[in-house]
Amino acid sequence: QKEVEQNSGPLSVPEGAIASLNCTYSDRGSQSFFWYRQYSGKSPELIMSIYSNGDKEDGRFTAQLNKASQYVSLLIRDSQPSDSATYLCAVLPSGTYKYIFGTGTRLKVLA
């Protein structure tokens, strides 16, 4: 059974701090990785995708991928209260179009 694991949280960080969200996956052949943000009562919104080992930066967001250790992380710099949401990690195993989603980590940024 292919799985994606995330700590459900809540992860509480003060405003202006770096929030670090982690995700591990079981299928070693996975090639594509995605982070979605979901506000309460809303639908998931794609914020980052990453396909190669290393870091990928987009504004205040940095995705980090380590395929050898089978984890992907999302760093949010200068966290704002508006970043408070649930962050979903999604993994696309090789040879399939079926995303495997984690249950999400709830982030709370305290003003």
Add this chain to the structure above:
Amino acid sequence: ETGVTQTPRHLVMGMTNKKSLKCEQHLGHNAMYWYKQSAKKPLELMFVYSLEERVENNSVPSRFSPECPNSSHLFLHLHTLQPEDSALYLCASSQDLTTSAYEQYFGPGTRLTVT
């Protein structure tokens, strides 16, 4: 806002009703998906269509019936639902199913309550 719309946004129906959920994507994508999201559970893939052809029926009960008349529209027909079917139903689309980097974009969802 994404280029995927869903109607209605909220739906309350009795167990004997028949209703339909509608999804439309304006992104020129070739693949469309239905997901179910229940509290404390990962998103569950229900159906996948590629170029109007169903390619995935993920062991979904027959009381859920999808329809894809063209690559821009997707419906989910509901009948004789159970209270445990109450959830957020999400439509998504992606460019296609054949590339290795097909990002999925979600619509706003339909919050369904079965009474």
